[in-house]
Amino acid sequence: MGMIEILLNGLFGGGRNVVRETAEVFRVNAEAEAGRELTLQHASLEQFAKEFRLERRSRFDRFMDALNRVPRPAMALGTMGLFVAAMVDPVWFAARMAGIALVPEPLWWLLAAIVSFYFGARHQAKGQDFQRDLAATIAAVPQVVQTVRDVEALRDVSPAEPTPAGEPAVETTERNPALDDWRATR
Structure with missing residues (x-):
């Protein structure tokens, strides 16, 4: 028992796991890596929360955020408005388009x-x-x-017909050399 105990203490002694520490040189410890990723994710979320916290943002920041959301909808609605204006008052629309031509x-x-x-x-x-x-x-x-291809190959395979006892089974269209050799030896 003394020799085995000395050997095990050499591998696992002193509160350390030498095998695990050696394995971690070649492969990342998945549990420790998950912990690091979780810490990083929490830090990112905290940063976003601080950046976008509404009560700390000034009126100017809120105004600029609102202003940045305006151009795309304004352009889309304005273009549709031009179509409506052309149908409602073609003369007014023609005068405006003549101005744009200048x-x-x-x-x-x-x-x-x-x-x-x-x-x-x-x-x-x-x-x-x-x-x-x-x-x-x-x-x-x-x-x-x-x-x-695998699914299409299944289309060509038909189920084998049951054979009476003692008779050889019906061969498929594909040849199996190993099976042919076995049959030849019987």
Whole structure:
């Protein structure tokens, strides 16, 4: 018993687990990693809560947040309003469009640049999300193709007909060399 006890104390003695500590050199301790991730998530949520706490935000911050939400709905509703105006009062609408025709081209370019910069960042973020989803879908294609092939292969297999005792079973269309060798030895 003394030799085994010395060996076990060498491996696990002193309140340490040498095997576990050695294994952690090669593989991350999943429980400790989950704890670190939980701590990080809590810290992130606390940061967001501090940043977006309503009672601490000034009137200016709340006004700017509201103002940032205006352009997209205003442009969409304004465009629909133009269609309604063209149907309700075509003369009034024609006069306004004639006025817009007098706007110089550089001013149109400036408007296009402002709108592009405003919506460009959102478009880029959405485009990157789309490309990421597309890449994940494309990565799944080989598995889907294999699954379809497996299912299609099941279509060709018909259940074997029951045979009377002592008679050999009906062979399928595919040959099995190992089975043929076994039958030859009988």
